[in-house]
Amino acid sequence: MAEPVLLRYVREPDQGEIEAYERRGGYAALRRALRELSPDQVTDLVDRSQLRGRGGAGFPTGRKWKFVPKDAPVKYLVVNADEGEPGTFKDRTLLEGDPHLLVEGIALAAYANGVRTAYVYIRREFYEARRKLETAIAQAYQRGYLGQRILGTDFSLDVYVHPGAGAYIAGEETALLESLEGRRAMPRLKPPYFPAVMGLYSKPTVLNNVETLCCVPWIVREGPEWWLQQGPPQLYSVSGHVDRPQVVEAPLGTTARELIERAGGVRGGRQVKAFYPGGTSSRPLPARHLDVPLRHEELAQLGSMLGSAAVIVMDETTDMVKVIARVCEFYRDESCGKCTPCREGTVWVTQILDRILHGRGRPEDLDLLASLARNMTGTCFCPLGESVPPSLRAGLEDFREEFEAYIRAAREPVSMPVRLHLGAPAPGG
């Protein structure tokens, strides 16, 4: 197995200290870029690396950077450290284990895009990650990697950490910008509010995920060909019914079977029933797809997606009705309430799933769920609402007999999933 790249040093206890980071080759990419490369050349390297955003949408990073108008006098860089997609924990792992890698990535992205001010939007619950990151930023200022006239050039950059306050929807890029401007995190209309053109304070804004930016120092240091030869390196958050849940670094396109093996195999030696390949917003796949390469193209063909590459493993004992109900309940509670299909659709879906789970399901409920899934597809204002249909469709197509069994047997109520109290939904998550 090749040496990991993104995770190479995260387990070194001193990696958060700037001396250790430098000793292991850190900030060499920034030095090189400032000395030898123009901003456009940095963007070109990233473009040639074929890097795609690791936050969920998978948009090519180089292309995104090229959308940013060059001549705009004020531009911003915003780092998405909100990591809220259920099952995803790779950004936290990077922040806690190698915070300078992100700082260096921020400096490189800012240099490439002519940015002088960057904000890291970090979720509130990341207490340790935030402490580590703030220490790294302070050390980088002291060493002249941030601040005025970085390394004696005329490139200057300020970086600020900005806390979130508990709202999954704030991870969506335009909602994040609303939140950063001090408002409720509700998505903006695209167009015109494409962040690269009209972002923070209506200025052009580069917005990237933590992992995306952590790839950049390696790409600049070793070159795009090397990067591609390494896989390219991809972080998969592997959790659920595996023996040792963990972030696995593997070449993009690794199969779930291999990832599960690297996470210690299925707990108790059981068989896999299903897995989410890209967080709960992706369509969960039955075990027959264990050998599909987990990559954008192959997963799209299956009606699923790579998303945040969070592989949630469910063994043969898993109650899929319960899991899907829990997932839909999550989206109901986190819906920002701005648009009707999502606000009301999530309530109806969870009500129907609730009665199925509690032995009050009706035969027509499955058709009702299918039609709700159809009505929520392509109609929601943002992808949050669109995250419900994939789970429902999988439930109705791949795990239908589990739903039917609940409906057939007017059985005793099962023990309820943890959050399925199903009282009034809490708008605004």
Place this chain on the structure above:
Amino acid sequence: MLSEAVKRDIEALRGRYPVAQSALIPALLRVQEEQGWVSPEAMAEVGRLLGLPVEVVAEVASFYTLIFTEPPGRHVVQLCTNVSCMLSGAEAVRERVERALGIRAGQTTPDGRVTLLAVECLAACDQAPCMIVDQQRHGPLSPEEAARLVEELD
């Protein structure tokens, strides 16, 4: 009343952004760090410091689950109940913790000691089932370990 230290910090926060309202959420969290919650009086004061109407402050505060507009207990326990934790036994942990505290998730013990929140994925599914006690993350937890942690809180 906000302390001088908090007022100074809010002033400093304001200096980080070209628009004062951007400092609102960090300012509310700063107040909460000191007072445990954000009272109507605190909202008004933060509004004055940032030049915002109190209605705007209240509307924003109410949107975010981790801005407390009612006083929580002395300790806040956030128990993850999302899928990866659920698959790893979060239900049993929740039941055991509720029994240890004598309350349901979403409630505060009558003596004001602990508020128990059932929360969404904490991005720590490698430690499932997990919970955050005040600012410290714990996991993977057995029901007994979780109960012991909350019983030890004073």
